[in-house]
Amino acid sequence: MNPIHDPGRSSSAAPPVVRRDDLAALPMLAGHTRVAVAYSGGHDSTVLMHATCLWAAARGAQVHALHVQHGLSPHAAHWEAHCAAQVDGWTRIARVSLHIRRLALVVPPGASLEAHARAARYAALADMAREAGCDTVLLAHHLDDQVETFLLQALRGAGPAGLSAMPVDIRRDGLRWVRPWLDRPRVELAAHREAHGLSHIEDDSNADPRLARNRLRLLVLPALRAAFPQADETLSACVRQVQDARVCVDALARIDLEGLRDVDGGPALSVSQLLELAPARQRHALRRWLIERSGHAPSQALLMRLSTEVEHAPDGRWQGRGGLVHAHRGRLAWVAETGRCPAPPTCRVSLRPGRHPVPDWGGVLVIEPVLRGGISQVGGDMVELRPRQGGEQFQSHPQGVPRSLKKQFQDAGVPSWARAAPLVWRDGLLVQVEGLGVDARARVRDGEPQWSLRWEAGEQAVAGR
Numbered sequence: 001m002n003p004i005h006d007p008g009r010s011s012s013a014a015p016p017v018v019r020r021d022d023l024a025a026l027p028m029l030a031g032h033t034r035v036a037v038a039y040s041g042g043h044d045s046t047v048l049m050h051a052t053c054l055w056a057a058a059r060g061a062q063v064h065a066l067h068v069q070h071g072l073s074p075h076a077a078h079w080e081a082h083c084a085a086q087v088d089g090w091t092r093i094a095r096v097s098l099h100i101r102r103l104a105l106v107v108p109p110g111a112s113l114e115a116h117a118r119a120a121r122y123a124a125l126a127d128m129a130r131e132a133g134c135d136t137v138l139l140a141h142h143l144d145d146q147v148e149t150f151l152l153q154a155l156r157g158a159g160p161a162g163l164s165a166m167p168v169d170i171r172r173d174g175l176r177w178v179r180p181w182l183d184r185p186r187v188e189l190a191a192h193r194e195a196h197g198l199s200h201i202e203d204d205s206n207a208d209p210r211l212a213r214n215r216l217r218l219l220v221l222p223a224l225r226a227a228f229p230q231a232d233e234t235l236s237a238c239v240r241q242v243q244d245a246r247v248c249v250d251a252l253a254r255i256d257l258e259g260l261r262d263v264d265g266g267p268a269l270s271v272s273q274l275l276e277l278a279p280a281r282q283r284h285a286l287r288r289w290l291i292e293r294s295g296h297a298p299s300q301a302l303l304m305r306l307s308t309e310v311e312h313a314p315d316g317r318w319q320g321r322g323g324l325v326h327a328h329r330g331r332l333a334w335v336a337e338t339g340r341c342p343a344p345p346t347c348r349v350s351l352r353p354g355r356h357p358v359p360d361w362g363g364v365l366v367i368e369p370v371l372r373g374g375i376s377q378v379g380g381d382m383v384e385l386r387p388r389q390g391g392e393q394f395q396s397h398p399q400g401v402p403r404s405l406k407k408q409f410q411d412a413g414v415p416s417w418a419r420a421a422p423l424v425w426r427d428g429l430l431v432q433v434e435g436l437g438v439d440a441r442a443r444v445r446d447g448e449p450q451w452s453l454r455w456e457a458g459e460q461a462v463a464g465r
């Protein structure tokens with residue numbers, strides 16, 4: 001069983017130096033009448049819960065303690081019982097209630113348990129906060145945590161995003177996530193705990209040397225602080241500077257990226273425009289584009305390769321996470337690995353507006369009302385997605401004639417890797433081909449009620465990101 005640190009049994013080491021004793025001030029909560037606190041039962045969130053109860057008592061506000069049980073520790077039930085008892089005790093100070101969410105984690109093969117648990121924890125916290133009617137969730141990270149995060153990111157070779165460590169105040173999933181104590185060292189929290197006789201759980205995994213964060217905290221940071229007594233303050237000042245720099249770099253990347261996009265707002269980028277940028281700007285614009293297209297931050301190695309090789313590889317291909325970057329006819333495109341069936345079957349999709357995931361094809365058919373260039377809203381209410389069989393005919397222009405798909409693709413400059421989307425059929429006629437658009441024979445007059453059809457490939461599209 002994890003030890004509960006009970007102040008009655010605590011050691012009588014010299015009290016830490018406390019520089020400020022206003023942990024319950026929480027000025028960022030001005031105007032709030034209810035607030036959620038992510039409460040693990042550990043040292044830091046115990047102090048945060050208590051300070052928030054003091055804050056709430058002075059204002060008649062309501063505190064919602066949110067506890068996530070990951071189901072990973074044999075002590076989970078014990079933690080839960082401890083949290084319930086603590087919250088019960090705090091009802092003597094303020095209006096406070098406990099919410100518990102038990103997770104049944106299934107970690108996908110190859111995924112990191114820690115990262116998976118963290119994502120599931122934040123999703124559960126967000127759910128509980130919304131259910132409790134809270135728009136703000138407090139997290140108990142403090143200065144020592146911030147310094148650890150920064151150093152861990154540096155040791156992983158991170159760029160400005162990773163080195164920005166944790167934000168004090170951020171909006172995500174429609175909620176505000178606040179870390180009020182990122183500039184407070186843990187000793188200040190410990191002093192508050194001792195002064196108020198709070199008990200908490202000591203998580204024994206915090207001593208596990210297999211975890212990089214623990215090795216850093218237990219072995220490296222004591223030596224660093226002994227050699228550089230101001231290390232925490234200076235490193236945290238460094239984080240704030242990187243956070244500023246990151247905002248500027250992101251803003252520039254956004255501007256640069258707009259200049260590289262297809263005029264019609266399509267997903268490909270112009271290679272010649274890219275090469276006009278300095279290499280560092282190329283990499284930042286590409287990084288932003290790849291996050292947008294693939295949902296993942298690309299490796300620095302991929303960005304370096306792109307910025308050095310793209311100029312000399314007019315038909316190059318570069319493997320990224322979840323897909324490939326392709327160069328073709330002076331443009332760069334991201335082609336997602338779709339995870340689709342090797343021989344996808346014919347699939348039927350109901351012809352109504354919205355995003356229609358088609359897992360067998362590893363993508364989404366997007367149907368939207370438009371005023372021109374679409375297929376009629378009148379007629380069969382289903383479309384069929386079919387693979388190419390060979391021999392299909394497509395007509396691009398009203399005055400043209402139907403010709404083979406292969407010829408049409410060649411004329412329109414649709415590269416071979418962009419020809420894998422399903423063909424859309426309606427009432428036995430081929431009506432739409434990704435890259436070519438709607439067959440001229442299926443197009444209706446401008447202004448008539450009509451649908452546009454768009455195919456988005458990749459797990460990112462299916463997940464709706």
Ligand SMILES: Nc1ncnc2c1ncn2[C@@H]1O[C@H](COP(=O)(O)OP(=O)(O)OP(=O)(O)O)[C@@H](O)[C@H]1O
Nearest residue numbers: 038039040042043044045046066067068139140141
């Ligand atoms: N199981 C959980 N349920 C609810 N909130 C959690 C949980 N685990 C972590 N948190 C929140 O995230 C913060 C950071 O968690 P982390 O595990 O990194 O820190 P910690 O230093 O162990 O914090 P604590 O001492 O409060 O457990 C916690 O202080 C708490 O606010």
